[in-house]
Amino acid sequence: MLDPVRLFTLCEVAEQGSITAAAAALGYTTSAVSQQIGKLENEAGQPLVERHARGVVLTEAGHSLVRHTKRILVELEAAEAELAEIRGLRAGVLSIGTFPTAGSSLLPLVVKEFKTRHPGVEVKVVSGRFAQLVDSLRRRETELSLLWDYEWNRVDDPTLTYHHLMNDPTVLLLSARHRLADRDSIRITELRDESWVVRADDHPAAKTLEKLCQQGGFMPRTSVFAHDYGEVQAMVGVELGVAIAPRLAVLNLRPDVRSIPLATRSPQRRILVAHLAERRLSPAAQEAIAVCAAAARPLAESFEAT
Structure with a gap:
């Protein structure tokens, strides 16, 4: 040699x-x-x-x-x-993981701002379920990933570092023709006799609904198992039932659906951006975390105001 x-x-x-x-x-x-x-x-x-x-x-x-x-x-x-x-953030690649509701709401704001600041950096996005997103981080296929958790099921993985971006409250979805559609807020007990459009495949929203109804002293009666929030809205719109959803999931409401806050404390999921604790982040990833926090701030403020 x-x-x-x-x-x-x-x-x-x-x-x-x-x-x-x-x-x-x-x-x-x-x-x-x-x-x-x-x-x-x-x-x-x-x-x-x-x-x-x-x-x-x-x-x-x-x-x-x-x-x-x-x-x-x-x-x-x-x-x-x-x-x-x-x-100097004039070149390179930034790979970000996301879950669907963040991918259709928060992440586009992040990508738009990031690319405006750093047009020379290529941004790649991978969408998936929670376990897939964590696996992509561990395999170093993504450098950052948007994740979520609820207070009864906090993520606690010592191999990851988390940055809390915002809280995402749960809201009720009713048909615009529903008897309670003009209300400013609704108690869960007022929906005891309703049929529910529920997320299928053991989705976290189904667990959230179960906990809410338990607080109201009843078990929900399911009319439809839906596979995404577009389908949930469509079924609610044609009055096949009422539903709950994270606020981020329904920023773009159908005209025949109303989003109404719960009168009691709403279950909230935390929206997080995570990365491998042992990984030394690239300048692009460090900048993206800051952009995520800035993009989440006005959304969080608007949720708190309603």
Whole structure:
């Protein structure tokens, strides 16, 4: 294996035309440079320079090594320039994980602002369920991920670091023609006799509804199992039942659906941005965390005001 430092020393000798001049340029002694060239010739298995009274001349093998080494130096300079661009957020890639309701509400605000500030950084988004998002972080497929939890099921993974962005309250969804549709708030006990549109597949919203109804002293009667919040709204709109949803999930309401706060304390999920605790974050990821917090702030304030 050819020693890179000795190769760079050979380049300097070729540039300066003598071992003495190369030593002065490099800040070494003439003896040290001569020893480096001798060791490199041993590694190469043949002479690389011919010594003359006025300096040195490269052999054919010496010219070959200098030519290849200069190519390496060009690549190293390019690498340094690219690192500077990444450090200055003028290049690079940022991969973010998200879950659907954040991906259709909070994350677009984050991506828009981030790309306005740093158009040279490519943003990649991966959407999935909670376990998939955490797995993507561990596999380093994503650097950051939006996550959520409820107070009865807090995430507590020591391998992750969490930043709390905002609280997302639970709201009631009723048809615009429902008898309570004009109310400013509704108690859960007033919906005891209603049919419910419930999220299917053990979705967290189903657990939230169960806890709410238990507080009201009844069990919900299910009329529809829906697979996304668009379907939930559609079924509520045609009066197949009432429903609950996180506020972020229903920022864009259908005209035939009303979103009404609960009169009692609403279950809230925390919206978090997470990353591997052991991972040293890129400048882009550090900036994205700040952008996430800034984008979440007005949403949180508007939720608290209603």
